[in-house]
Ligand SMILES: Nc1ncnc2c1ncn2[C@@H]1O[C@H](COP(=O)(O)OP(=O)(O)OP(=O)(O)O)[C@@H](O)[C@H]1O
């Protein structure tokens with residue numbers, strides 16, 4: 575038997591809901607062996623980030639080389655890269671060897687609003703890392719930073735932005751978690767009835783070589799959204815490590831995350847924006 579392996583290159587969240595911890599839980603829940611290269615220690619919890627301690631860039635490269643020289647990694651997920659030096663070191667290692675599928679989550683700001691990486695990282699991601707990857711998974715503000723544009727604020731604008739990102743060198747999945755539910759259009763000069771919240775959807779838009787795909791799931795009414803981006807990207811990488819194609823891996827990852835968000839509403843970890851329930855299928 576060949577065991578599928580997902581390698582996460584990301585930061586540590588000691589409260590366990592995001593970063594490396596979320597990635598390893600996700601891989602395990604999806605039946606994939608998880609390996610991890612640490613790029614930064616953070617001090618954070620469900621309320622916010624109080625400290626960041628980046629790993630020296632050459633030691634990030636040492637960890638990555640050690641794992642890739644030994645393990646048959648099926649897919650890599652890249653998350654928090656705190657400094658441009660760390661981002662460049664990761665790109666340098668990946669450029670010089672055979673690469674598996676790579677999912678790049680261009681982490682910039684935590685759910686709490688705290689910055690996790692310096693602004694200069696964005697340029698290194700665009701220039702050096704993105705062309706080496708299979709898919710990039712920005713949220714709306716990250717999309718704006720990468721394209722030097724305003725954030726998309728409708729599925730149509732997400733499509734245009736996904737195509738623009740794809741033209742930079744890899745498929746792009748733009749996450750709509752930050753999209754406000756549509757405001758009612760006036761009908762005959764009178765505002766229409768507002769859609770009830772339970773009808774709202776959370777939409778992500780993929781642009782790949784074959785075109786555009788929308789992934790839509792019911793919007794869960796919860797404040798427990800800490801680590802959703804990490805969980806989605808590592809679930810996609812886990813699917814790719816198992817041999818799924820990109821569209822299938824994204825669909826399965828979205829289903830897994832939606833279930834984890836729904837179950838996470840009851841999880842009760844921490845007193846701020848809590849994590850999703852990575853183990854929801856095992857309960
Ligand atoms: N309330 C919700 N209900 C359903 N799906 C959601 C909800 N919030 C976010 N999502 C989904 O979660 C995934 C992550 O989206 P989001 O745009 O929040 O990413 P992010 O900002 O990178 O996440 P993070 O909070 O980890 O930084 C997407 O698939 C998005 O559609």
Ligand SMILES: Cc1ncc(CO)c(N)n1
Nearest residue numbers: 585586587592593654684
């Ligand atoms: C370590 C880490 N990576 C990513 C995120 C984004 O959710 C976070 N909060 N912490």
